[in-house]
Amino acid sequence: MKKRMVRCRINDIKVEVPEGTTILEAARAQGIYIPALCYHPKLSVTGACRVCLVEVDGVAVVSCATPVEEGMTIITNSPYVEELRRDIIDLILSDHPYDCMVCQKAGDCELQELAYFYQIRYPRFSGRKRSYKTKDGNPFIEREMEKCIQCGRCVKVCDEIQGVCAIDFAYKGFELKVCPPFEKDLDCEFCGQCVSVCPTGALVGKDWIPKGRQMNIKQVDTVCPYCGCGCNITLHVSRNEIIRVTSKPDTLNEGWLCVKGRFAYQFVSSPERLKKPLIKRNGRFEEVSWDTALDFVAQRFKEIKDKYGPDAIAGLSSARCTNEENYLFQKFLRAAIGTNNIDHCARY
Ligand code: SF4
Ligand code: SF4
Ligand code: SF4
Known part of the structure; x- marks a missing residue:
């Protein structure tokens, strides 16, 4: 209406x-x-x-x-x-740690920006400070709750967007804090939506520290390679290394990501990443050129097809490939090999 x-x-x-x-x-x-x-x-x-x-x-x-x-x-x-x-x-600011020099969020902090706008160099009111000695042992999110201003965005995003309710307010008055049940280590989906909406440095990615903040960071908009949803991500690149992944609110995924898209980008610069094809000879993998590898695969396909027929070959494709790559893959299986034995990991 x-x-x-x-x-x-x-x-x-x-x-x-x-x-x-x-x-x-x-x-x-x-x-x-x-x-x-x-x-x-x-x-x-x-x-x-x-x-x-x-x-x-x-x-x-x-x-x-x-x-x-x-x-x-x-x-x-x-x-x-x-x-x-x-x-x-x-x-x-009266109970906030003045930590901007080393805070991961500096330069992108809504509280810091307002303190700057109102030119609050030192707070007029000073009193008790919060101090949480036990660090959260979860693998992805650094929770520096001394910097929490109790805005409640993280609690709401976890409930209203992610539907997990892994955190909530506990205690009252000055003791009020956001924490997982029984103040245990955070144990959740680790989507990081809470990190993305936190206006201060209370929640940041563990792996972001101290790789770089806002200076000399190149931002590259791209699409997450992990699955077929195609979430838009922004890579933060420093010294030719991805140091952080974020997502913009005006994208098709509205800035929300899953744990893989947000926190699992380290494989790109991993020294263990395969850069050349390997062929197993005498029980050991050996690096070979692409021409050698492709000739080997083509020869084995031909041998199997000649001996057992094309349906002895099957292809399993990946959600991490692009639509175009998956199209070419099925075309190759159907037109070049001659089989309809083709499937895709996303179906499972
Ligand atoms: S959360 Fe913001 S205001 Fe607080 S120390 Fe970090 S950058 Fe400074
Ligand atoms: S990472 Fe996701 S599931 Fe975990 S507390 Fe934050 S919003 Fe909730
Ligand atoms: S979003 Fe950040 S500042 Fe707000 S309540 Fe959660 S941890 Fe605290």
Whole structure:
């Protein structure tokens, strides 16, 4: 059903949006910047960080959780709201480790960016600091929970997008923390969606440290080679080595990946990777040229076909090949060898 439209003014711009649109969404659709740390466009509203405060008819309201109402007058950048936002960032930083020099997230950290924007060199408020001595022993995700600002994005993405619910908030007040059940090591699908939405350096890939942050990184958009889904990935390359894989939110997979696509890229630079064909002779593999290998395979195919017929040969193809490669493979089996004995690992 078509939604009723409501009209408001945002920073003196007349805006009309469908009923139910939040102030944050309405402003961002106009290109008006409102900072937010817990808000994420693909997750349900949390309304926890309070950074997205705006002024509505003189009153500060949380813009991510407040729908536009008919006739509202909204100001997103008054000195009043800017001062409130600055205080909130200041408070968030009061128990945050000032670790940017060595933090994996520096240069790509939403909290660091807001501290920069509001020029908070040292927090005015200082008090207790969190300290978690036991490191999570999981193989993929570094969880530096001292840097957690308790925005809840990771909890929501794990529940609402991945459907795993491997982490949640535990304890209360200052002791509040995000952790797996019983504070054991993270044991989940390791999709890394939580890493991708974390606004700080609390969650990063273990293998990313200290291979490189933002300086001198070449980003290359490509397609994940692992299966037929064709998820879009971005390779972060430093000194001719892939040091990190991310995925952009405007791709067909919406930035979400599986554990293989996100964390299993090391094979590309592995010294154990096969670069030349091998033929087993006298029980040992020997490196040979491509011409030698192809001649050998062609000769053996011919021998088997002549002796037992084409149906003595079968081909098993791979989901890691491209569509074009798989097409050529079946064409080769059917037209050159003469058999329909062909299958594909993705069918299992
Ligand atoms: S999480 Fe952000 S603000 Fe905190 S130390 Fe890392 S880069 Fe700095
Ligand atoms: S890696 Fe995936 S499954 Fe594991 S906690 Fe993060 S979002 Fe949940
Ligand atoms: S770990 Fe990151 S995403 Fe999760 S609550 Fe903390 S800051 Fe937010």
